[in-house]
Amino acid sequence: MANSANTSTDQPTALITGASRGLGAAVARELAPTHRLSLGARTPQALASILGELPGATGWPVELTDYAAVARAVEGIERLDVLVHNAGIADLGTIADSSVAQWRNTLEANLVAVAELTRLLLPALRAANGHVVLINSGAGLRANAGWGVYAASKFGLRAFADALRLEEPALRVTSVHPGRIDTDMQRDIVAGEGRDYEPREFLTAETVARAVRNAVQTPRDAHPTEIVLRPIAR
Template sequence: MANSDATSNDPVTVQPTALVTGASRGLGAAIARELAPTHRLLLGARTSQALEPILSELPGATGFPVELTDYEAVARAVEPVERLDVLVHNAGVADLGTIADSSVAQWRNTLEANLIAVAELTRLLLPALRAANGHVVLINSGAGLRANAGWGVYAASKFGLRAFADALRSEETGLRVTSIHPGRIDTDMQREIVAGEGRDYRPRDFLAASTVARAVRNAVETPRDAHPTEIVLRPIPR
């Protein structure tokens, strides 16, 4: 008869840990759902209240409520994180308009949210990422590859984000760094953008958030002999 304690000395499998910013809704929530079966999740948003729906849906996840541009608060929030396998930078803003109509405040706010906050959170988490030979995934945009009229401020922040990813990849050779450049995604943010453009909103014109989330998961699950550096996704017109 087998010893009932035979498995007591088996090694315990610990799930890898992933931090997803901007996880309360839209693409961030979709990414959380994709990673939930295989990862211990830290889900970021500005407030605890914003995280309540996704934490109710994914009760095994832990909230990471912090304003990412409050750098002292961010430093305190990351202190307990000693090892981090995956960092998904999804939080950001899309403040659109022409360069002629732009303001210093618009440039500062956009660059702060989409680039500087990303750089600082990554810097603070480098020891934890190095400990895990981790993976940094940056949700960029088609605007990070090509700037169109009316998207100059946003595109500048996303071009900068791509440069940050390239530099991080070169400097931190033990990490994998993936830039994901999706086209327009069917989210609440997209509805706001289309409303500002004065057009009717048709969800079929855009990528599903779940599709982009699957691309994130595929990048994370790519075997370690490969480094997925950039992934570009475009919606198929329907």
């Protein structure tokens, strides 16, 4: 696995997907002082900025829906303490206007790819009695109009977490359900809604990342199964 800013070989290891920007990058910053990091994104170029900021981390560029490439990318990972599933897409719209391609692409990115990466890394996670953190959404608890496709993927992700928790009792599995977060993706969503963007309406990525860090650092006598965060208007 990667070397972190603190290169002690007895540090726990962490792999974070979707780590090039936004919430994933914020989680990387939170875990960097205590973990050896591998940071995932689609391309090496996407990781250049965060790796420049966290030079002890290692890039892990792979397209998560290219399952042959993912299988090659996990070769050599024999022990993994923390797996943070942050990568995903938000393709919104009504059910009436949805397409088969939209359903397939969303479920593939937000659910199938998560399940396959987790499956491939189970031996490494078991070796460490590891922790799987799944960045879900408020849409994984309640679906709203215009969010049906996305919500279905996140409801599925929650079910995946629940099943994994039961099937792998040596692992800790945490579903994090944040409300809407101030990120570039959120700006695109709000633009699509035809509204002005007000960052104060949303959670900060740093707040959600700190919740992830707190879950990871929870003493081993406790299992943080679900974390729900909602923004407070500022």
